[in-house]
Amino acid sequence: MVIKEEPDLHWVRPPQQLRSQATLDRILDAAERLVAEKGFEDSPVSEIVRRAESSVGAFYARFEDKQALLHALSARFVEQAMATADMALTRERWEDASVSNVLQEVVRFLVSIYREKAGLIRAFVIQNHSDLDFRERQDRMYVYVHSRVTELLLERVDEIHAPDPERAIRFGLMIVFSALESVMLFGEHQSGALVLSDDDFATEITRVYLAYLGVTETND
Amino acid sequence: MVIKEEPDLHWVRPPQQLRSQATLDRILDAAERLVAEKGFEDSPVSEIVRRAESSVGAFYARFEDKQALLHALSARFVEQAMATADMALTRERWEDASVSNVLQEVVRFLVSIYREKAGLIRAFVIQNHSDLDFRERQDRMYVYVHSRVTELLLERVDEIHAPDPERAIRFGLMIVFSALESVMLFGEHQSGALVLSDDDFATEITRVYLAYLGVTETND
DNA sequence: TGTACATCAGTGAACGCGCGTTCACTGATGTAC
DNA sequence: TGTACATCAGTGAACGCGCGTTCACTGATGTAC
Numbered sequence: 184m185v186i187k188e189e190p191d192l193h194w195v196r197p198p199q200q201l202r203s204q205a206t207l208d209r210i211l212d213a214a215e216r217l218v219a220e221k222g223f224e225d226s227p228v229s230e231i232v233r234r235a236e237s238s239v240g241a242f243y244a245r246f247e248d249k250q251a252l253l254h255a256l257s258a259r260f261v262e263q264a265m266a267t268a269d270m271a272l273t274r275e276r277w278e279d280a281s282v283s284n285v286l287q288e289v290v291r292f293l294v295s296i297y298r299e300k301a302g303l304i305r306a307f308v309i310q311n312h313s314d315l316d317f318r319e320r321q322d323r324m325y326v327y328v329h330s331r332v333t334e335l336l337l338e339r340v341d342e343i344h345a346p347d348p349e350r351a352i353r354f355g356l357m358i359v360f361s362a363l364e365s366v367m368l369f370g371e372h373q374s375g376a377l378v379l380s381d382d383d384f385a386t387e388i389t390r391v392y393l394a395y396l397g398v399t400e401t402n403d
Numbered sequence: 404m405v406i407k408e409e410p411d412l413h414w415v416r417p418p419q420q421l422r423s424q425a426t427l428d429r430i431l432d433a434a435e436r437l438v439a440e441k442g443f444e445d446s447p448v449s450e451i452v453r454r455a456e457s458s459v460g461a462f463y464a465r466f467e468d469k470q471a472l473l474h475a476l477s478a479r480f481v482e483q484a485m486a487t488a489d490m491a492l493t494r495e496r497w498e499d500a501s502v503s504n505v506l507q508e509v510v511r512f513l514v515s516i517y518r519e520k521a522g523l524i525r526a527f528v529i530q531n532h533s534d535l536d537f538r539e540r541q542d543r544m545y546v547y548v549h550s551r552v553t554e555l556l557l558e559r560v561d562e563i564h565a566p567d568p569e570r571a572i573r574f575g576l577m578i579v580f581s582a583l584e585s586v587m588l589f590g591e592h593q594s595g596a597l598v599l600s601d602d603d604f605a606t607e608i609t610r611v612y613l614a615y616l617g618v619t620e621t622n623d
Numbered sequence: 624t625g626t627a628c629a630t631c632a633g634t635g636a637a638c639g640c641g642c643g644t645t646c647a648c649t650g651a652t653g654t655a656c
Numbered sequence: 657t658g659t660a661c662a663t664c665a666g667t668g669a670a671c672g673c674g675c676g677t678t679c680a681c682t683g684a685t686g687t688a689c
Contacts, residue, residue, distance in 0.1 A: 200685070203632055222533075224444065227675055238634050239677080249676065308589050309529060313442075321591070353597055354607055358582055364591070365581035369528050371541070377573060387574055394614040420652070423665055447642055458667050459644080469643065 194251040196244065207245050209235040211259065214252055219302030223253055223310065257307055257317060260300070261324045272331040274338070282342045282398050283389075285335055290359060290392070291385045297367040298381060305368040329356050336396075344397030355392045362388050414471040416464065427465050429455040431479065434472055439522030443473055443530065477527055477537060480520070481544045492551040494558070502562045502618045503609075505555055510579060510612070511605045517587040518601060525588040549576050556616075564617030575612045582608050 198204040213235035217226040228249055232242050246252050271292065277285055297304060310317050336343070336352050345351035365371050366384065379387065418424040433455035437446040448469055452462050466472050491512065497505055517524060531538050556563070556572050565571035585591050586604065599607065 199631060202684080206632080228677085229675075240635070240679085241633050243677065244632065305532070308591065311591060312525070312589055318590075325591075350597065355611070357586070358578060358608070358611055360591070361582040361585035362578055364589070365584045366577070369532055369584070370538075371528065371531065371545075371580070371584070377570065388578070391575070391578055391611065391615045394617070395611045397614070419664060422651080426665080448644085449642075460646085460668070461666050463644065464665065 194247060194254045196246075198245070203241075203245070206235075206237050206241050210237055210242060210245065210252075211255060215256055215303060218253075218256065218306050219300070222302070223306045253306070253310060254316065254320075256303065257310075257320055260303065260307070261320055264324050265327050268328045268331050272335055274335070277335060282336055282339045282396065283393060285332075285339070286389050286392055287386075289332060290389045291382070293359070293363055294367070294381050294385045297363045301368055304364075308364060308368060325360070329353060332356060342398050345395065348396070351396050355395050358395070359388055359392060414467060414474045416466075418465065423461075423465070426455075426457050426461050430457055430462060430465070430472075431475060435476055435523060438473075438476065438526050439520070442522070443526045473526070473530060474536065474540075476523065477530075477540055480523065480527070481540055484544050485547050488548045488551050492555055494555070497555060502556055502559045502616065503613060505552075505559075506609050506612055507606075509552060510609045511602070513579070513583055514587070514601050514605045517583045521588055524584075528584060528588060545580070549573060552576060562618050565615065568616070571616050575615050578615070579608055579612055 195207065198207055210231065214226065214231045217231055217234060220226075228239055228242055231252075232238055242252075246255070272289075280288075307317070307321060311321055312318075333349065333352050333356070337349060340348050343351070415427065418427055430451065434446065434451045437451055437454060440446075448459055448462055451472075452458055462472075466475070491509075500508075527537070527541060531541055553569065553572050553576070557569060560568050563571065
């Protein structure tokens with residue numbers, strides 16, 4: 184009767200029985216859906232538990248307060264993101280790939296994630312601004328992903344003609360994430376500029392990155 | 404006894420007397436400050452009018468509801484932004500400037516604006532997502548600024564070696580605004596990447612833009 | 624295998640707080656004659 | 657120039673709604689003997 188371990192969820196009172204673990208999961212799932220739809224502030228606890236077919240009491244048995252729920256969602260997200268980065272960014276997986284190949288794929292993948300989780304990530308970003316714990320966890324994730332990508336690109340440093348390759352890699356990554364955030368989370372600067380499909384957007388932003396890195400684009 | 408005309412403020416009941424115009428101005432100013440500090444949701448009407456040395460009743464004499472206040476702030480901001488763009492982006496003002504010169508200055512200026520008005524713009528961006536009227540007004544501003552910058556750069560098109568110059572100019576502008584938004588409004592991706600001063604940030608993002616445009620940087 | 628008891632889990636009505644909005648009232652300004 | 661009246665402007669206590677949180681209670685599960 185072992186409970187599936189939920190890592191780094193110390194703001195959730197750990198469930199003692201399978202039953203309550205199941206309830207917790209349902210609440211987290213329902214919350215994630217509702218928050219993605221309406222944002223955190225517009226997701227009343229009452230509505231969350233209704234969707235989770237649970238009750239307010241059950242909610243407060245697990246969470247100190249409503250805020251703790253958002254923390255739990257964020258922790259779950261960060262875990263997944265870092266695990267995904269681990270799987271996707273191994274050296275072996277990209278043996279014969281050029282910088283261009285790597286970035287094309289990475290950016291395309293990020294775009295699909297942001298598309299899928301837009302509402303949730305938006306809630307995190309908004310919360311980020313005021314909540315230090317939040318910011319730190321989110322930062323840990325970005326640092327990790329940045330580092331993995333940077334390692335991968337630094338192995339191809341001879342393709343990169345920017346004066347300070349590592350600095351350019353890092354600043355460029357920041358630019359990529361910024362663009363994803365603005366365009367896909369807040370839907371901004373789109374009619375002002377061109378409206379692009381997700382694929383075209385990924386392609387174009389990759390071009391920006393490659394140009395900045397001083398990589399001459401290869402068509403393979 | 405003519406009232407200073409406040410353009411495009413149709414969601415504000417027009418004041419009939421100088422006295423009420425003054426009250427309105429005080430409310431708008433106090434609101435702008437408070438919203439910049441705490442965000443719109445965390446700025447109660449009671450607190451706004453307290454700071455404006457006015458009263459709730461006076462507030463609701465001018466505004467249909469609290470939402471209308473944010474609209475008024477946004478309209479005022481957009482007016483200012485477009486007027487500023489008009490002044491700053493005239494052909495004459497940049498007679499002998501290269502693409503690099505223009506962008507350097509424009510980006511530096513934008514950074515200073517975003518620094519100064521961070522809280523306010525953040526409130527707009529957050530609101531943007533859900534409110535269509537808001538989005539449209541904001542879009543009008545971006546379209547306008549984009550167009551003015553694009554005109555200016557297209558006059559220097561021979562410096563630009565990107566395959567489709569106009570498209571590159573526009574997409575690049577979007578990238579610049581995205582970076583400003585993420586970094587300066589939400590303070591994200593900063594410890595993940597390098598932490599830069601405003602000046603260094605402006606310089607670096609200009610480099611990204613120039614590289615993407617295919618402009619060879621000039622040092623003058 | 625059965626019974627008693629402790630602990631865990633869940634329920635949902637009730638409470639209370641914050642805040643947007645209303646409204647009855649007072650004061651100020653402008654206008655008609 | 658003065659008075660009466662209408663309209664504009666402002667005041668702040670009171671109302672009501674939504675929502676986070678509590679709590680007294682019921683039900684389920686696990687354990688001791």
